[in-house]
Amino acid sequence: MVGSIALVGLLFPATAQAQAACVWQRAELPVPAGHGNPAVKGVGGAYTVALTRATPTPGIVRWHNGQPALLGSPAQDATFYGAPRDVSANGTVLADLVPTAGPPVGEPYVTLLDGTHKPLGTPSPGQQKVAVAINAGGDVVGYTSVDGVQRLVVWHASDYSKPQVLGAGDPAGIDDAGFILAKPGIRYKQGEIAKPLKKPAGATQIQVHGYDNNTAAGLAVIGDSFYATVWNADGTVRHVMSTGKAQSANSQGTVLNGGPIHKLWRAGQEADLPVPGPANYTQAFVTERDTVVGNYRDDVDGYAAEWTCG
Incomplete structure (x- = not known):
């Protein structure tokens, strides 16, 4: 079949030409004076969060509709700084307090829209706690270790x-209804039956890698290759795309590869990224507005931007 590759009952486009080309428009995400080289770490609703380079310690910038705000840190001295992980659609930033030198092992906390910092409680004294993602309501999912078993943890925005320590699992994210997406591909919520994601036809394994915009994204192993895959909200397969690893997706079916080399799909077909677009080996995201948010570089510096396909 010319122009496509047939495999186990699914159709994979061979080139990007099958998808209409975009006329990309770039909106810069500016940083405050004294800060530069922002590294985007998360998106949520109209918010974006990034780690910036600054002296004496890095900073956190949160944009709302493209307008920047520099966030403070709960650090008590200059040997620690806040490193963002994600941002909620309500503006709450999930971050870790990490040392400027030594192992990057941090204490997770959130910064609310009013600038208040809230540490995440420890499940039990001495237990490790790792925060992973935050949903639109501000609930955080992560994990801890109990008797050598990795357990899911939820920190509810109410306190x-x-x-709340749950069953064993490795979280990829949490949706706005409170369902946790755990690897390799199970939607889980306390008190409800766990719902595994469906495998595409011919797939021997699946592995989720992202849960942006309440949309599960990852890969399926078919034969000897990894194929980028995105699922519907009910766990059925929406698209199996060309080789790659889907990391960020939205309900419209726009999907970004998890890198290190960025790739974009629309409606299951490869599409062109902007030039310059998200830099390789950096994080990038698609939004529910059907835009792409990430970093691009010139010969010297890095910048944050949001791209719209016109």
Whole structure:
């Protein structure tokens, strides 16, 4: 079949030409004076968050509709700084307090829209706690270790000091209804039956890698290759695309590869990224507005931007 590759009952486009080309428009995400080289770490609703290079320590910038705000840190001295992980659609930033030198092992906390910092409670004294993602309501999912078993943890926005330890699992994200997406591909919520994501036809394994915009994205192993895959909200397969690893997706079916080399799909077909577009080996995201948010570089510096396909 000319122009496509048939495999186990699914159709994979061979080139990007099958998808209409975009006329990309770039909107810069500016940083405050004294800060530069922003590294985008998360998107949520109209918010974007990034780590910036600054002296004496890196900073956190949160944009709302493209307007920047420099966030403070709960650090008590200059040997620690806040490193963002994600941002909620309500503006709450999930971050870790990490040392400027030594192992990057941090204490997770959130910064609310009013600038208040809230530490995430420890499940039990001495237990490790790792925060992974935050949903639109501000609930955080992560994990801890209990008797050598990795367990899911939820910190509810109603009281971040009281973690809820759940069953064993490795979280990829949490949706706005409170369902946790756990690897390799199970939607889980306390008190409800766990719902595994469906495998595409011919797939022997699946692995999720992202849960942006309440949309599960990852890969399926078919034969000897990894194929980027995105799922519907009910766990059925929406698209199996060309080789790659889907990392960020939205409900419209726009999907970004998880890198290190960025790739874009629309409606299951490869599409062209902007030039310059998201830099390789950096994080990038698609939004529910059907835009792409990430970093691009010139010969010297890095910048943050949001691209719209016109």
